Amino acid sequence: MSHHTAPADRPLGVGILGAGPVTQAIHLPALARLRDILEVRHIMDVDPAVASSVAARVGATSSTSMDALLGDHDVDIVAICSPHQFHADQVIAACRAGKKAVLCEKPFAMNAGEATRISAVSTETGVPIVVGAMHTFDPGWLAAEQNWGDLPEQVHTIRSSIVLPPNARFEDFATEIVTRPATGRPDYSDIDVIKAALQGGIMGLAIHDLPLVRRFTPDFADIEVLQVSHIRPFGYSVSLRTPTRVIELRAVMNGTWKPEWTFEAIADDSALRIDFTPSYVQAGSAVATFTCGNGSETTIFGPYGHNGYEGEWRELAELARGTRQAPSAQTLIDDLTFALAIADATVASAAAGHPDAAEKAGVSA
């Protein structure tokens, strides 16, 4: 392991594993706004043409192997933006390579065993890990957190609703994409395709807000699925409850131009609503609105000038400089196991085989 110290006045070096659309349209534009503190120095992708093309845009070194990036002494912070199944091993390798901080796109592991292994390595090496749950770094969310008092204990109903156009609409507002992955037309007559779509919906989309949901769900380990519907062309409607909370998750990705991304936590006498800006574009922070008195009293926080992606990079820089304390590994593990439990139960419900579940999932005509 080889910790090296960057001069305080020199930007920290960033290396990114995986140069797909998320790297191109989210992380590079966010980092371009932070050039005084962070500098992209190494881009790795298994496709050499993509790696070199994306690296050239930011004047970085390119490679096609993780080892090359982790061996690059100019890289202080490693961002893992590869396919989900590689996350755990790459996080561990980055920690062992002695980097100063690691950002892992969500989910940072695919099961609780991997999560525990990562946590142990992080503790052993002292390398802080940040999971890219960008909404938890959004200034609108953070302002809500500072002002919600005892709302998390009082809430009885939680809703996450995500309505988005296809990613390409906002990717194209953010950058000029190199080599967009091909998308097929799913065969929704196949229950396995629906199960995969629901799994992807929870672990790829709902997971953005599940850490927020969990903050308002003290009994999150005791979750029950009430209903699951697959939404075409892509989305889900999932009703959950714990002994003390009702949780409704909705997502629709259709051909609309109008994004709406809301999180709501509702108690008897007060409620919080957060309206998030769409991913990819630098459209500022979420707006958090507290209401009480039958809607007659409203307190609003935001919008602020940057979004959660930029927020997570700012935090990574502070972690790497040692000016901020690392997030709790247990929080990351709990967030992951909560998401996995919901994903597993959602898929099991859709696959339960009873006619109602199958019909709602769009299996039978």
Added chain:
Amino acid sequence: MSAHYTVSATPDAREAGAVTQTVASLPATFGPAPAGHPGTADVLVIAGGPGWTAEACSAVSAGARGIVVANPVPEDTTELAAAADAAGTAVVLDLRWASNPALVGETPDAREAVRSALGTASLLDSVATAGPGTDPRRLLGEHLAALLAVTGALDGVGVLRSDATGYTVSGRLANGAPFTAQGVLTAARRSGVDIRLYTADGGVAIQVPDPDAAWPAEVRVTGTHGELFLPTLYESAHRSAWRRLKDHLSAGTRPDDLAGFARLTDLYATLAAT
């Protein structure tokens, strides 16, 4: 000069239907019955609690020309409909949200927007909000009435949960797409119902307030054209119901409220059985 009709309401009905102020907003057509002669009024107002259909049948028998039922609960209306038809009595239902003029009645209305979008619907997601202590089953009836007003039909409806904080109901639209209806009991927000229909390229968003003021419902239609905000109507559900009664009394026609309400009653009965 148009006809003028006298109105009589029980205290419960007067409160449930905001009758005094609503009738006062149609002064050329309606006015209070002379004190001491409530039974001879042209229009009788009935509170829509359990047993309202029997009370309405009695009003028909007593010779009422018009009947307004304030916020009725689901009940079998077969006998009442037959009696009203035979006597030529106009029965208008003043429904908490479904009678809002933005949902049904004016053109363009939410019903037209929703029905023209149902073919490509992928999800209908609706949330009704009311104060803590509200009877969830009664709220569900009001909620389903609003949904039926704009969709026309809901299939495979089932109650997933119902408790002191609200309910969740799910089912399918005519094209097989899922719908969910959630009731949330809270004093944090203004009471009302929110209906979101999502389609292949946009959808319809409807927000209907309570009828205790003339704040307008908001209906937005999103598509490739952008977003169309339908004209706002600063008229409460109460006044809209009374204006329909005026139109029917003037024209000598009979409203189809009871026939439409039978769909809600049938649906509600299936839920009660589950």
